[in-house]
Amino acid sequence: MADTTETLEFQAETRQLLQLVIHSIYSNKDIFLRELISNASDALDKLRLESLTHSDLALDTSDLHITLEVDQDARTLTVRDNGIGMTRDDVVDLIGTIAKSGTAGLLAKIKEAKDADAAQSLIGQFGVGFYSAFMVADKVTLHTRRAGTDQGTVWESDGEGTYTIGDAADLPIGTAVTLHLKAEDSEDGLADYLAGWKIRQIVKQYSDFIRWPIRMAAQAPATAETDADAESGAGGGDALETLNSMKALWARPRSEVSEAEYHEFYQQISHDWQPPADTIHMRAEGTFEYEALLFLPAHAPFDLFSRDAKRGVQLYVKRVFIMDDCDALMPNYLRFVKGVVDAHDLSLNVSREILQQDRQITAVRRRLVKKVLAAIKDMQATNTDAYTSLWEQFGRVLKEGLIEERDNTDALLQLVSAHSTNDPEKTTTLREYVSRMKDGQNTIYYLTGETRALVENSPHMEAFTAKGYEVLILTDPVDEVWTDQIPAFDGHRFQSIAKGQLDLDDDTDTEDEQTKADKAQREQDFAGLLAWLQTSLADYVKQVRLSTRLTTSAACLVGDAHDLTPTLEKMYRAMGQELPAVKRILELNPTHPLVTALQQAHHKNADDPALAETAELVYGAALLAEGGDLPDPARFTRLLTDRLTKVL
Numbered sequence: 001m002a003d004t005t006e007t008l009e010f011q012a013e014t015r016q017l018l019q020l021v022i023h024s025i026y027s028n029k030d031i032f033l034r035e036l037i038s039n040a041s042d043a044l045d046k047l048r049l050e051s052l053t054h055s056d057l058a059l060d061t062s063d064l065h066i067t068l069e070v071d072q073d074a075r076t077l078t079v080r081d082n083g084i085g086m087t088r089d090d091v092v093d094l095i096g097t098i099a100k101s102g103t104a105g106l107l108a109k110i111k112e113a114k115d116a117d118a119a120q121s122l123i124g125q126f127g128v129g130f131y132s133a134f135m136v137a138d139k140v141t142l143h144t145r146r147a148g149t150d151q152g153t154v155w156e157s158d159g160e161g162t163y164t165i166g167d168a169a170d171l172p173i174g175t176a177v178t179l180h181l182k183a184e185d186s187e188d189g190l191a192d193y194l195a196g197w198k199i200r201q202i203v204k205q206y207s208d209f210i211r212w213p214i215r216m217a218a219q220a221p222a223t224a225e226t227d228a229d230a231e232s233g234a235g236g237g238d239a240l241e242t243l244n245s246m247k248a249l250w251a252r253p254r255s256e257v258s259e260a261e262y263h264e265f266y267q268q269i270s271h272d273w274q275p276p277a278d279t280i281h282m283r284a285e286g287t288f289e290y291e292a293l294l295f296l297p298a299h300a301p302f303d304l305f306s307r308d309a310k311r312g313v314q315l316y317v318k319r320v321f322i323m324d325d326c327d328a329l330m331p332n333y334l335r336f337v338k339g340v341v342d343a344h345d346l347s348l349n350v351s352r353e354i355l356q357q358d359r360q361i362t363a364v365r366r367r368l369v370k371k372v373l374a375a376i377k378d379m380q381a382t383n384t385d386a387y388t389s390l391w392e393q394f395g396r397v398l399k400e401g402l403i404e405e406r407d408n409t410d411a412l413l414q415l416v417s418a419h420s421t422n423d424p425e426k427t428t429t430l431r432e433y434v435s436r437m438k439d440g441q442n443t444i445y446y447l448t449g450e451t452r453a454l455v456e457n458s459p460h461m462e463a464f465t466a467k468g469y470e471v472l473i474l475t476d477p478v479d480e481v482w483t484d485q486i487p488a489f490d491g492h493r494f495q496s497i498a499k500g501q502l503d504l505d506d507d508t509d510t511e512d513e514q515t516k517a518d519k520a521q522r523e524q525d526f527a528g529l530l531a532w533l534q535t536s537l538a539d540y541v542k543q544v545r546l547s548t549r550l551t552t553s554a555a556c557l558v559g560d561a562h563d564l565t566p567t568l569e570k571m572y573r574a575m576g577q578e579l580p581a582v583k584r585i586l587e588l589n590p591t592h593p594l595v596t597a598l599q600q601a602h603h604k605n606a607d608d609p610a611l612a613e614t615a616e617l618v619y620g621a622a623l624l625a626e627g628g629d630l631p632d633p634a635r636f637t638r639l640l641t642d643r644l645t646k647v648l
């Protein structure tokens, strides 16, 4: 028989990731066992699911389990399962390559990470799974046979650049991962992973709730202060003990689950290094029974905004794992929520498409969303710091909910936290904003823009600052969109201060006859200039008018109530959408010396060519002041330089 063994190279990213894992990313090396057990458990889930959905395959699922085998002489620890196994191609694809999107970006971020903790948390999110074996082993051998096939495969590597892969005869179905352990080294965090007590301790700590029995020979070395049951070994004749309690955490009453157990479970499913910000554990009884255990992470994963970011909720049916990333259970704007939903009355054959149309699943989703939003609201009321930090991490995503659906608009608006002119540091909720509104103010004023500094210094702010009106400063791209779609909060209209005619309420009410007459006179005085400017700047603006929002600047640009904002226009263009140019409105400050001088110059000689250049400069300055891009920066600079030269 021909030798089927070949030596292959790890994919470049895999190699880099391996190096990071081996060299000090994980300070806690014990977790390698959790990762291998978790893979074994997934493999058992998959086999059970396949046996239920393909009964014709006659797969043996009578005693699905994981065994841990220690060989003191050879210094090996083997994690064996009788699960689904892998074909040779699977091994090359799954173990030799990282098919996950975003790997390159993640590696770059890890390299930039300031300290080991930051790097660890990044890599933790990614989940290095199998590779963590190389933290404790200088060689790893994997034997595997896919259920339903006759051919076994053996894979071996020292975690450096290459691995060997070959065929292996007479393997049982399932996978055995054998670690050739490095020597114990407490300084390097390497425990004696041949010691039975250590193995038991790790299993209890990290993998107690794994649904399948994790067995080890009862005579494994060292004393066993374990409450695990000893039982008779299935095939080998050795007494085996089961190390884990196997209780699905979500199926246990809340009062019986400790905080630490919740955290372990969370780590297991999320690969998040830090404990979750909140845990939601619920059970629904009645016509459609289910249990849900959901977690709100404390910090955002690296791929939160990547196009193919996954939703974090897994679906089980009566303890049988069905799918990861169950989009029917969580809307996109709650994609950061991690957890498990175990529904009792679904078919195991259920597909994503069926779930999307299932009325009961829709009802479950509605309930879960309400629960999550209520939990965040609760956090807002009881633990401001936790809420503030959660909002910092996920506020941008939660605000997508204001666009995605209408069912929870009010609940989401209650959660919105935004910067405002009220406080340079602290953010405000809309409720707090409303509580500070001036007498007679009925409108929530806001301004969107790219940064706080740009928004704060924008000319649009002037009258608001002068008159003491608070303005929300909205700088997330998503703010441009939801503010366009949501008309009001609690009866108070949202109004962009860069859009529409401004009518600062208190002014109009108290205006006396004299003021009204002055205004009318001013309109008349400026009518000629405004009409001329409108023609002269017709390529850039759709209207020129006098402003009530300016106190110190000469001019600013505003939009009509339903116009796209410049940022939104830019966003659409960046996404490749063809848009007609959105012309804006130029507003002039009639009390500014430049504007009054312009009016007089126009009155004297409307044909002076310098006048048109000044008009262009005024427009350009207004555009720059709000952080906009000049249509022709070179021309603007030339006009400005000429003008400066003349006055020097």
Ligand SMILES: Nc1ncnc2c1ncn2[C@@H]1O[C@H](COP(=O)(O)OP(=O)(O)OP(=O)(O)O)[C@@H](O)[C@H]1O
Binding pocket: 035, 039, 040, 043, 081, 083, 084, 085, 086, 094, 095, 126, 127, 128, 129, 130, 131, 174, 175, 271
């Ligand atoms: N014991 C096993 N039996 C069958 N397949 C396995 C086993 N261990 C690993 N695999 C396969 O190899 C893949 C890669 O494993 P790895 O632990 O690196 O990542 P993962 O488990 O997919 O991701 P994560 O660790 O982030 O959950 C798994 O998805 C699985 O398909």
